[in-house]
Amino acid sequence: MENILIVGVGKSTSYLIDYLSKESRQKGIRLTVGDIDAGNLEKLKASYPHIRGIRLDIFDRKQREEAVNASDLVISMLPARLHVEVARDCITFGKHLVTASYVSDEMQAMDGEVKKKGLVFMNEIGLDPGIDHMSAMHVIDRIRERGGKILLFESFCGGLVAPESDNNLWNYKFTWNPRNVVVAGQGGTAKFIQEGTYKYIPYHKLFRRTEFLDVEGYGKFEAYANRDSLKYREAYGLEDVLTLYRGTMRRVGFSRAWNMFVQLGMTDDSYVMEDSENMSYRDFVNAFLPYSPTDSVELKMRHYLKIDQDDIMWNKLEELGLFSRDKKVELSRATPAQVLQKILEERWSLEEDDKDMIVMYHKFGYELEGKKFQIDSSMVVTGEDRKFTAMSKTVGLPVAMAALQILEGWITTPGVQIPLKKEVYGPILKELEKQGVVFREKQGPYMGYNPHNVAG
Numbered sequence: 001m002e003n004i005l006i007v008g009v010g011k012s013t014s015y016l017i018d019y020l021s022k023e024s025r026q027k028g029i030r031l032t033v034g035d036i037d038a039g040n041l042e043k044l045k046a047s048y049p050h051i052r053g054i055r056l057d058i059f060d061r062k063q064r065e066e067a068v069n070a071s072d073l074v075i076s077m078l079p080a081r082l083h084v085e086v087a088r089d090c091i092t093f094g095k096h097l098v099t100a101s102y103v104s105d106e107m108q109a110m111d112g113e114v115k116k117k118g119l120v121f122m123n124e125i126g127l128d129p130g131i132d133h134m135s136a137m138h139v140i141d142r143i144r145e146r147g148g149k150i151l152l153f154e155s156f157c158g159g160l161v162a163p164e165s166d167n168n169l170w171n172y173k174f175t176w177n178p179r180n181v182v183v184a185g186q187g188g189t190a191k192f193i194q195e196g197t198y199k200y201i202p203y204h205k206l207f208r209r210t211e212f213l214d215v216e217g218y219g220k221f222e223a224y225a226n227r228d229s230l231k232y233r234e235a236y237g238l239e240d241v242l243t244l245y246r247g248t249m250r251r252v253g254f255s256r257a258w259n260m261f262v263q264l265g266m267t268d269d270s271y272v273m274e275d276s277e278n279m280s281y282r283d284f285v286n287a288f289l290p291y292s293p294t295d296s297v298e299l300k301m302r303h304y305l306k307i308d309q310d311d312i313m314w315n316k317l318e319e320l321g322l323f324s325r326d327k328k329v330e331l332s333r334a335t336p337a338q339v340l341q342k343i344l345e346e347r348w349s350l351e352e353d354d355k356d357m358i359v360m361y362h363k364f365g366y367e368l369e370g371k372k373f374q375i376d377s378s379m380v381v382t383g384e385d386r387k388f389t390a391m392s393k394t395v396g397l398p399v400a401m402a403a404l405q406i407l408e409g410w411i412t413t414p415g416v417q418i419p420l421k422k423e424v425y426g427p428i429l430k431e432l433e434k435q436g437v438v439f440r441e442k443q444g445p446y447m448g449y450n451p452h453n454v455a456g
Contacts, residue, residue: 002407003030005071007056007086008078009040011176012100012126014387016077016396019435021048023404034067058082069093075403076101083107091117098403100126100395103416111416120411124418125402126395127358128157131379131432133232133418134398134425135439136362139375140236141422143366151242151372152365152448156213156223158249159391162355162382163218169316171251173348175356175383175391182341183269184248185227192229192245195448201225207259211247215361215378216440223247224255235420243448249359257316260305261340264288269337276334281324284339297323320347356383358390360439365446372446379439397435401428 004020006013017033024031033044034056041053058064058078068074068089073096076086080101090097091113103123114121124130132155140150159175174181190201201209210222229246233239261267265288273279273287282297289300301307307314320343321327329339350356362377383390402419405411411424419425432438 001028001030002072003032003070004073004075004403004407005067006031006033006075006077007035007058007067008076009033009035009037009044010077011389012392012395013077014389014396015393016075016400017044017048017051018388019397019400020403021051023400025050027404027408029404029407032067032071058085065089065093068095071095073098073403073407075099075399077399080104087121090119090121094119096403096406097121098125098399098406099123100130100399102129103418108416115415118414120406120414121416122402122406122411122419122424123416125398125428127159127391127398128360130398130419131394131437132157132360132362133420134429135360135377135379136236137420137422137425138429139362139364139377139441140238143364143368143375144237146368148366148368148373149240150238150364150366151446152244152363152374153236153238153241154243154245154247154363155361156211156221156247156249157360158221158223158358160249160251160357160359161350162357162390165350165354165356166251168347169312169319170254170257170348172254173350173354173356174345175350175358175389178341178345178348179337182267182337182344185224186267186269188227190225190227190229192225193241194243194245196242204262207255207262210255211245212252213249213361215359215380216442218359218380220252221249221359221361222252222255223249235418243365249361253312257313260307260313260317263305266336266340269335272333272335273339276329276339277332279329279339281322281327281329281343284329284336284343285322288336320344350386350389352386354386356389356391357381358394365448367446374444374446376442376444377439379437381437393435394437397432397437398428401431 020031032052034054035041036057038055044053056063056067074086074090075098076083083099083101084106087097087107087110094117096119161173185203185206190206192199206224210224212220212222214220224247226246229244233244238244286297289304292300331338358381360379364375366373381390381394
């Protein structure tokens, strides 16, 4: 009996485990879940008594090697930086590997060994990266098969709160790792190409250079540029494309508000704040404002950020409880980003019955037989509750499907890879449709890049 080992239980594994639980019983596959938290394993046993749960510390080499060696395929849902040791074990013992994470330099360096052993190391097979790759290549390959030339590719994705659970002024709640939201865009300048011209946006300007877009039935959104839109130009075969832009979606107004934190320095993760554990939230805010023996923290904040008292931006700040004297940070040697994350998690965490929403939107401009066309492709998925979220569905399901297809011999090309080949994306997109993850397409005349759609 073949055995799939899932390493790590977290927010994105609910649908993954549920789907594999049903499929593995039908296909005669044994499922093992390894996690360091005994509480997670107890919850797993209560919901899925037929799944074997093992306590697994991935830093315990003997324990990790035994678990990997006993499997036929490993799904690593660990943080990206921790995949490497598991990957090395998979090479040693000849096991396939699936992750939802970006391919790191360390992972890519294993490609030769992986190919020699005839193994499949499938990465970037979650949502973004993952479904974005597959859905984009599905349309790009179709255009090329008809003889078309791609002129423009824009791709946007956002993890948001569903309209029925949207009850704060920011129109946002955490559906993914909060830390990734707080430090988004840092560590480099956003770069992309528009109408044949390379463009660059430094971090301190990122959230005031947003694009607006409409998703039919769901209204208007805004998007800020991802750090490197050119990363997949060669992989997608878009070396000659005139416009290539990838962005993160939010509801209109979020980026302008978030920019306040950026300008104050609250998203900085590069240094620790002295005596942070004893700070009140008000002290934290005051730490970034000029000294004044007479002006209040609120007045200094409004002056510093040039916010009128009746501006909705001010209401957004107040809603977060930033000026509280009673609430304490209670984090020792915390960076500004860590403190901000704690404050936001208190206000933006999903309630038990809250629903999240994933929105993905692609725009393809192409030329065919002397005429120019445009395809708009969009996907919207709504979660069920705090456990079975749209995020866990769109991350976990493609991971599960890829694992089964590798075991069943449908995906056979060896090496460290991402899901760009038709043998991978074709069957998975079809299976995702059965699970309610569906792209809607609309074709019309080519509109090109419209600078009037850009704010800031």
